[in-house]
Amino acid sequence: xxxxxxxxEVNNLSGAAWLGVGxxxxxxxxxxxGLAVHPVPKVVGIGWVxxxxxxxxxxxxxxxxxxxxxxxxxxxxxxxxxxxxSAAVFLVxxxxxxxxxxGGFGVALGLLAGFAAxxxxxxxxxLDLPLDHTALEITAHALSAGxxxxxxxxxxxxxxxxxxxxxVSHKGPAGYAAAxxxxxxxxxxxxxxxxxxxxxxxxxxxTLLHVPGSPPIQAAVFGFAAGIFLHVAMDFLPRCxxxxxxxxxxxxxxxxxxxxxxxxxxxxxxTAVGALxxxxxxxxxx
Numbered sequence: 001x002x003x004x005x006x007x008x009e010v011n012n013l014s015g016a017a018w019l020g021v022g023x024x025x026x027x028x029x030x031x032x033x034g035l036a037v038h039p040v041p042k043v044v045g046i047g048w049v050x051x052x053x054x055x056x057x058x059x060x061x062x063x064x065x066x067x068x069x070x071x072x073x074x075x076x077x078x079x080x081x082x083x084x085x086s087a088a089v090f091l092v093x094x095x096x097x098x099x100x101x102x103g104g105f106g107v108a109l110g111l112l113a114g115f116a117a118x119x120x121x122x123x124x125x126x127l128d129l130p131l132d133h134t135a136l137e138i139t140a141h142a143l144s145a146g147x148x149x150x151x152x153x154x155x156x157x158x159x160x161x162x163x164x165x166x167x168v169s170h171k172g173p174a175g176y177a178a179a180x181x182x183x184x185x186x187x188x189x190x191x192x193x194x195x196x197x198x199x200x201x202x203x204x205x206x207t208l209l210h211v212p213g214s215p216p217i218q219a220a221v222f223g224f225a226a227g228i229f230l231h232v233a234m235d236f237l238p239r240c241x242x243x244x245x246x247x248x249x250x251x252x253x254x255x256x257x258x259x260x261x262x263x264x265x266x267x268x269x270x271t272a273v274g275a276l277x278x279x280x281x282x283x284x285x286x
Contacts, residue, residue: 020193027051027197030204043153043207046164047146047200053168054142054175054196061179062189069246073263074270075177076238079170081274083233086166089282091226099219106220110227118235135191138178141232142171142198148225149199150206156218166278167229168199173274174236238267 027047034040061075095103117140149164175196179189240246240263 017188017190020190023194023197027200034204040207042161043203047203050168050171050199051196053172057172057175058179058192061176062183073238073266075173076236077267077270078274079173080233080236081271082169082278083229085275085278087226087229090163090166091222095219095222098215102216103219103223106223107227110224111231114228114231139195142195143202146199146202147206150203151221154207240264
């Protein structure tokens with residue numbers, strides 16, 4: 001029984017690596033097809049920025065090691081701060097502007113759909129899958145980001161690249177934090193190539209489908225996107241409370257409680273810095 005379990009685990013780890021490689025190859029093929037048949041340079045550029053950001057940050061996370069939870073706090077804090085600001089500035093206003101009621105329902109639907117996906121996604125832990133829970137969640141987020149980017153740019157091609165880049169701005173910090181966790185668990189970080197490629201793959205597929213761009217549809221798309229990303233941002237918030245992942249890393253001794261207090265300050269500062277990064281990008285092109 002133990003030998004069979006070990007073989008299954010090895011096969012899963014090998015399958016995870018191959019999934020990442022296969023997704024990267026698919027992104028390359030879709031990029032070539034998209035540029036040759038239906039030129040979409042903005043979507044291609046955004047997809048590859050997301051890939052390089054997550055893959056590069058994951059490599060940095062592996063080399064940094066897992067010796068202190070402060071890196072995890074900053075990775076999650078930067079990601080959540082960027083996502084909250086991006087959703088509030090780049091997604092909510094267009095949703096309300098196109099159609100306030102439909103946009104509002106879209107935000108509500110996105111928040112509830114994000115909660116449902118996150119909650120029901122825990123059932124995947126009981127399945128014999130080649131990806132662990134961390135990689136599955138990040139892959140789902142990456143695919144949703146890609147679909148949103150593809151739909152928005154296919155129906156509003158005049159948009160500049162800032163919106164798309166803002167939506168994927170959290171991919172670097174998220175890849176860094178996920179890589180540190182996977183490395184600590186002895187799992188192949190190469191599985192993160194799947195979510196890294198997922199943004200571009202989903203964006204290019206959605207772009208090639210040519211979704212119509214009427215105001216109600218745009219309001220629904222932007223609203224749903226805002227809701228999804230606000231949910232994901234709240235999920236990324238670094239929590240330093242009893243029972244949290246960071247608490248488990250720190251431990252529960254008296255001295256560790258003092259460390260948790262310091263990490264709470266890092267959590268607040270990191271989310272503020274993430275918001276300021278997006279604000280600075282907006283100032284640069286405003």
